[in-house]
Amino acid sequence: MFAAASLLACAAHAANPLFPKLFTADPAALVDNGTVYLYVGHDQASPADKDYVMKEWRMYSSCDMKNWTDRGSPIQPSAFKWAIGKVDAWAADVTKRDGKYYFYATVDHAKIPGRAIGVAVSDKPEGPFVDARGSALVTNDMTLEAPIAWDDIDPGVFIDDDGQAYLYWGNTVMKYAKLKPNMIEFDGPIHTVGMDRFTEAPYLHKHKGTYYLSYSRDFPEETAYYTGPSATGPWKFQGVIMSKNEKVKTIHQAIVEFNGKNYIFYHNAKLPGGGEYRRSVAVEEFSYNADGTIPFIKQTKEGPAANPSAACK
Template structure:
C-alpha cells in the first residue's frame, strides 16, 4: 500500500509497502516501468528495506509509506516510516541506497511522510497523532534541521487515518488525502480519495487546508 511513483531518465519507479515473504514485518520494494500506468516489474529482485534493517522501534510495521524526491542537483532521497521517520540517499539508479539510514525527530510523528520542495524550502508533511491529523515541518536543507510549523489538515471526517500527497499541476497546488465518506460502510479502512486546493503564505508556510465535500471544481 501507500506507494509513490516518480520518474527519472524516462523510467517510472514505484516505491511500495509490501509484506516480506521470509523476514517478519513490512518492507519497501521497488517496481519499474516505461510508463506511469505500467506494466511494472520488480526492479531489484528483493526488498530495498526490510524490518530487520530498522531498529529504532520494535514494531513490525515501521517500514511503510515510502516517499521519494529527486533534488535539484539530481540527488534522490527516500523517506518512510511509522512511529520513526527515516530517510536515506539513493543512488542514481534509484534502486540502491547510497549511505546510511538517518532518522528525523518530528513532533508526534505517526506515519505517512511526504517530502516536496517549493522554491528554496523543503516541506516534510506527515500523519500526526491518532486519530491522524496532517502536520508539517520546513527546512532550507533536505537534511534539516526541520522546524515544525503546525497542523495542515484536521482529522478527515470519520477516518482515523490520513495520508497526504502534495503536487503542483498547471500552476496550482493541490492537497490529496482520504476520508471515510464512501457511501457504503465508509470509514478508516474503507476510504475515499479527496483533492482540495493548497495555498502558500508569502513567507512560504502553507495555509491550513479547507476540506470540502465537492473537491476540485475546475
Template structure:
C-alpha cells in the same frame, strides 16, 4: 500543538511564477471524492507534462472493516475534472518475496523511466514490513519488480518497537539530481538512493518530527523543503491529522510548523500527497466518507479527495478545510 490560523478562511491558490500563471487558465477543483465506484486510499500524485497521474491503493470492501489491499491503481487527468481509470498497475503477488499487503506507494520519473516504491509485508526470510521498488517505461505500467528483493527491510531500522515501521515510502529528486526516500511509522527515516534507484546510498537517518505517525511526503516549493505527514497527538486526538515541517535543505534541519488539516471524515488514517499542476498547488488525502453499493466508508474502506493548497509569503502553508466539495482554485 495548536492549529495556526483560521480554518474558516476561504481557500485561495497562491500564484506561481508569472509566466506559469498567465499560461494556465483557471481550473476548478474536482468533486470529492475523486473515485466513486471503488474504495481508494493513500494518494500519490505525479505530474508528467500536461497530465497528473494519481497512484492509489485499493481498499477491497469487506465486512470486518479492516485493511484488505492487494493491488495498486492509477488514474490520470488533464483538467482535475475528468479522470481516466488505467486499472491495476501491480499486485502484491508481483513481488515474489512478499506475502501480502499492498500499502502506501509513490511513483517518480527519473532518467526516462518510472520508479514505483511501495510498502508490503515481507515473507519469513525478513519478517515485518518492507519497501519494494518496481519500474516501468510508462507511468501507467505495467510495472515489474526492479530489484527482485526488498529495498528496505525491518532489520535495517532496528530502533522501532513494532514490525510495521518500514511503510509509506515517499521519493523526491532534489535540484542536484539526487533522489531521496523517506518512510516510517512512529519513526521517520530518510536515505539517499543510488543513481540506479534500487539501492540505498549511505546511512539511514532518523528525522522524526513531533507527533509523527506515518505517511510522510517530501516536496519543495520555492526555496523551501517540506515534510508533510500523518500526525497523531495521542493525548488529545482520536484520529490522524496532517502536520508538516520545513527545512532550508533536504538534509534539514526540520522545523515543525504544526497542523495542515484536521482528521479525514470517518477515517482513523489520513495520507497526504502534494503536487503542483496547471500553475496551482493541490493537497490529496483520503477520508472514509463514501458508500459503494451497500458498503459505507470505514477504517478499511476509504476515499481519495483533493483540495487547493496555498503557500503564505513566509513559506508556511495555509491550513486546509476539508469540505465535501473543494472550492474553485483561483
C-alpha cells in the same frame, strides 16, 4: 496528450471523493507532461472486515484536476515474488527519472517478519511495473528503532534539483536515506529524524527554494509539516494543515504543483458505506501564505475548480 475521445472515458466526477465507484486510499501523485497521475491503494474490505483488504494499486490520470481517467491496476503485490503478495497493497509513491518510472511500495515480506519496501519500474506511468531488484529495498531487520513489525511503511520519494534522490518512510520513527542514481539502491546509511508526534506518511516537496516535510501526526491522524533549507533539514515545525477525519483514523497526504496551482491529495471515509477499511481519496487546491507557509486546508465536497493544461487539447 488526451484526445476528446479519451475524455469521454473519464470518470467525470466534479466533487470529492474523487472516485465514487471504488474505495481508495493512500494517494501518491506524479505530474508529468501536463498530466497528473494518481496512484492509490484499492480498499476491498467488506463492511464486516476488521482489517485492510488491498489486493492491488489503481491508477487514474487527469489533465485538468476535474476529469479523471481510470487506467486500471498498474501493479499488484504479487509483482514482488519475495513478498507474501496477496492483500497488502499498502501506501506507495512514484517518481520519474531518465525516462523510467519508479514505484516504491509497502508489502509484507515472506521470509523476514514485518513490513518491507520494494521498488518496481516501468517505461510508462500506467505500467505495467515489474520488480526492479528481485529483493526488498528495506526490511524490518534493517531498522531497529521501533519494536513493531510495521515501522517500515509509507515510502515517499523525492529527487532534488541537483539530481540527488531520497527515500523517506516510517511509522513511529521517521527514516530517510539517499538513493543511488539507479534508484534501486541506497547510497549511504539510513538516518532517523525526531519529529513532533510522528505517526507515518512522510512526504517531501519543494516550493520556491524551501523544503516541506509533511506527515501524519498522532492517531487518529492529522496532517502537519516542517520546513527546512535542504532535503535533510534542519527542520522547523510549522503546524497542522489538515484536521483528523471523522470516520477513519488515517489521512495520508501528497502535495503537488500542477499547471501553476497547488494541490493536496488525502483520504477520508465519505463515500456511502465508507469506514476504517473502506476509504476514499479526495483533493483540495491551496495557496501558500505570503511568508511561504501552508495555510490550514479544509476538506470540501466541491474539490478544486478545473485547471486544464495543454495536454487537454
